[in-house]
Amino acid sequence: MEAIRVTKFIDPLPIYTMWLRQIKRFLRVKSRVASSILMPFLFLAFLGLPLSFIPGLKIGGMNYLDFLAPGIVGMTLLFSSTMSGVSVIWDKEFGFLKEVLVAPVNRFSIILGRSLGGMTIALVQALIIVAIAMAMGVKISGISGFFLSIVFMILTCATFTGLGLIIATKLSNTEGFMSIMNLVIMPIFFLSGAFFPLQAMPAGIRYIMYINPLMYGVDGLRGALVGGAAFPLWLDFAVLLVLSITLAGLGAYFFSKMEAD
Amino acid sequence: MSNVIEIENLTKEFDGLVAVDHVTLNVKAGEVFGFLGPNGAGKTTITKMLCTILNPTSGSVKVCGYDVTRGRDSIRECIGIVFQDSCIDKFLTGRENLDFHGRIYHMGRKTRGERIAEVLNLMELKGKEDIKVSDLSGGMQRRFEVARGFMNHPEVLFLDEPTLGLDIQTRRNLWNHIRTLNEQEGITIILTTHYIEEADYLCHRVAIIDQGKIAVVDTPGKLKEVVGINLISLELASEGSDDLVGLLRGLDWIKEIEWRNSSLELNVEGGEERVLQLVELANEHGFVITAIDLRQPSLEDAFLHYTGREIREDEGSVKGLWKTRMAGRRK
Numbered sequence: 001m002e003a004i005r006v007t008k009f010i011d012p013l014p015i016y017t018m019w020l021r022q023i024k025r026f027l028r029v030k031s032r033v034a035s036s037i038l039m040p041f042l043f044l045a046f047l048g049l050p051l052s053f054i055p056g057l058k059i060g061g062m063n064y065l066d067f068l069a070p071g072i073v074g075m076t077l078l079f080s081s082t083m084s085g086v087s088v089i090w091d092k093e094f095g096f097l098k099e100v101l102v103a104p105v106n107r108f109s110i111i112l113g114r115s116l117g118g119m120t121i122a123l124v125q126a127l128i129i130v131a132i133a134m135a136m137g138v139k140i141s142g143i144s145g146f147f148l149s150i151v152f153m154i155l156t157c158a159t160f161t162g163l164g165l166i167i168a169t170k171l172s173n174t175e176g177f178m179s180i181m182n183l184v185i186m187p188i189f190f191l192s193g194a195f196f197p198l199q200a201m202p203a204g205i206r207y208i209m210y211i212n213p214l215m216y217g218v219d220g221l222r223g224a225l226v227g228g229a230a231f232p233l234w235l236d237f238a239v240l241l242v243l244s245i246t247l248a249g250l251g252a253y254f255f256s257k258m259e260a261d
Numbered sequence: 262m263s264n265v266i267e268i269e270n271l272t273k274e275f276d277g278l279v280a281v282d283h284v285t286l287n288v289k290a291g292e293v294f295g296f297l298g299p300n301g302a303g304k305t306t307i308t309k310m311l312c313t314i315l316n317p318t319s320g321s322v323k324v325c326g327y328d329v330t331r332g333r334d335s336i337r338e339c340i341g342i343v344f345q346d347s348c349i350d351k352f353l354t355g356r357e358n359l360d361f362h363g364r365i366y367h368m369g370r371k372t373r374g375e376r377i378a379e380v381l382n383l384m385e386l387k388g389k390e391d392i393k394v395s396d397l398s399g400g401m402q403r404r405f406e407v408a409r410g411f412m413n414h415p416e417v418l419f420l421d422e423p424t425l426g427l428d429i430q431t432r433r434n435l436w437n438h439i440r441t442l443n444e445q446e447g448i449t450i451i452l453t454t455h456y457i458e459e460a461d462y463l464c465h466r467v468a469i470i471d472q473g474k475i476a477v478v479d480t481p482g483k484l485k486e487v488v489g490i491n492l493i494s495l496e497l498a499s500e501g502s503d504d505l506v507g508l509l510r511g512l513d514w515i516k517e518i519e520w521r522n523s524s525l526e527l528n529v530e531g532g533e534e535r536v537l538q539l540v541e542l543a544n545e546h547g548f549v550i551t552a553i554d555l556r557q558p559s560l561e562d563a564f565l566h567y568t569g570r571e572i573r574e575d576e577g578s579v580k581g582l583w584k585t586r587m588a589g590r591r592k
């Protein structure tokens with residue numbers, strides 16, 4: 001028996017292990033890798049591309065495919081991150097987490113590693129979507145814009161991983177899951193400004209969109225990648241930064257308090 | 262011997278349902294200790310509380326000398342667990358599963374490699390470690406879970422229904438591995454089961470648990486002794502059987518008489534000679550015995566004795582079970 005360790009708040013080995021495991025698991029299931037890209041691809045190929053062929057159709061001052069692409073990148077991040085957060089429920093009930101939770105490891109390190117793994121996967125998916133969009137003819141504004149968009153991607157990931165975790169820790173069983181998908185994720189997606197510009201909406205819809213975290217993500221991504229953002233980018237950045245820290249922090253806090261009673 | 266686990270008045274309620282009801286017992290170092298009880302008895306709930314993943318409603322529990330509510334991390338350092346529901350990652354190989362486990366327990370690369378070789382050896386899993394877990398048989402998957410459970414050198418290993426759903430041969434095989442663990446690695450083992458034979462075969466001491474309450478704690482041998490010295494069951498051609506019962510009540514070597522289904526269960530002192538005596542007695546008085554069996558009491562009988570019901574009421578009577586067991590032995 002080794003000497004008793006004080007369990008550290010930030011414990012590198014378990015963080016790395018949880019991260020590595022998320023990635024390995026994801027890559028091991030080939031169908032999952034493909035299907036995670038499929039939906040965003042379909043939106044780009046069968047909504048963005050066809051509408052961009054209509055002569056004279058300009059949305060938000062640009063070709064529709066250019067307009068839609070950042071929105072679809074945002075969608076990819078939303079789905080992937082929220083799922084990664086919410087799937088803690090299964091993992092805790094049937095998966096690896098169950099075993100990890102009886103190990104002498106700080107809960108925060110566990111959830112941090114796991115979330116970073118999920119975020120890495122979401123980020124890679126989003127980058128693939130950017131590449132696909134570029135292959136379809138979307139011209140991104142430049143290398144600095146590209147790197148700026150990665151910052152927005154990371155913040156968006158953190159925000160929705162946190163939201164997913166909060167939902168997971170407040171949901172006591174796995175049954176309510178599908179309704180959560182429909183009740184939370186879909187409205188967030190449709191009211192994110194992925195499909196239509198916020199500026200053109202009547203006040204009522206605009207106000208609803210103001211409270212949608214993804215709206216700031218999509219707007220920031222749009223501004224960074226193709227231009228034409230509704231808000232100044234620093235504002236998108238500031239709002240997302242606050243949201244991501246708050247939601248991810250709350251999610252991790254609830255998780256570490258989630259001692260089964 | 263010192264106590265590895267000390268439980269006092271441990272109680273767990275789930276919205277009014279008392280799942281574990283004032284349980285008090287100790288487990289000694291080096292023991293294989295079993296909780297034997299039917300579905301819903303509270304075995305998993307007790308295990309979870311001992312493993313620090315469920316908070317007790319009241320009562321106190323000490324594991325390896327630490328209190329479950331205050332010394333959580335210290336307890337986690339010295340236990341291993343195999344859950345009732347499998348939680349091995351089927352998409353990964355056995356080695357990857359073990360490797361991840363080792364990392365979580367802060368084992369370095371070298372230690373991990375050596376320990377993995379050791380546990381594979383002990384569980385006879387060599388050569389299977391690089392196969393994806395989903396491609397292994399159920400018994401092997403379970404063995405990998407047990408291997409993972411004791412990889413971190415725990416003082417106490419919890420096995421929650423380790424052989425649930427496995428066929429009888431695989432189960433025997435796993436029992437032997439569990440025994441090896443206890444003997445060679447000196448690990449105290451807490452086992453829950455609803456298989457009588459499992460408790461009988463493996464456990465040094467057994468706690469019979471029913472509806473959250475511990476009915477009795479003792480060695481399998483002692484538990485059986487208490488039931489009675491021998492059991493004889495009789496089946497009679499129907500007419501006049503009540504008269505025979507009257508007759509039997511007059512005999513001082515018959516301690517208990519009970520109707521179970523259509524057969525008469527007698528609790529007797531003495532052995533084979535009693536069977537003969539009963540047959541003679543019946544002949545004398547003109548009763549027709551259609552079947553007669555003599556047997557040693559089993560842990561199943563002990564269970565019945567202490568809880569007033571059979572452990573697996575849905576899986577046939579004690580007698581049916583016993584008959585199949587005898588049939589197996591005759592082969």
Ligand SMILES: Nc1ncnc2c1ncn2[C@@H]1O[C@H](COP(=O)(O)OP(=O)(O)OP(=O)(O)O)[C@@H](O)[C@H]1O
Binds near residue numbers: 278279305307455
């Ligand atoms: N989280 C929970 N919430 C509510 N009731 C619960 C919970 N967990 C267990 N119970 C109840 O507590 C009782 C004991 O359950 P437990 O799982 O400990 O039984 P068990 O002996 O392990 O049975 P099994 O052989 O089926 O595994 C059952 O009636 C069960 O329904």
Ligand SMILES: [Mg+2]
Binds near residue numbers: 305306
């Ligand atoms: Mg159970």
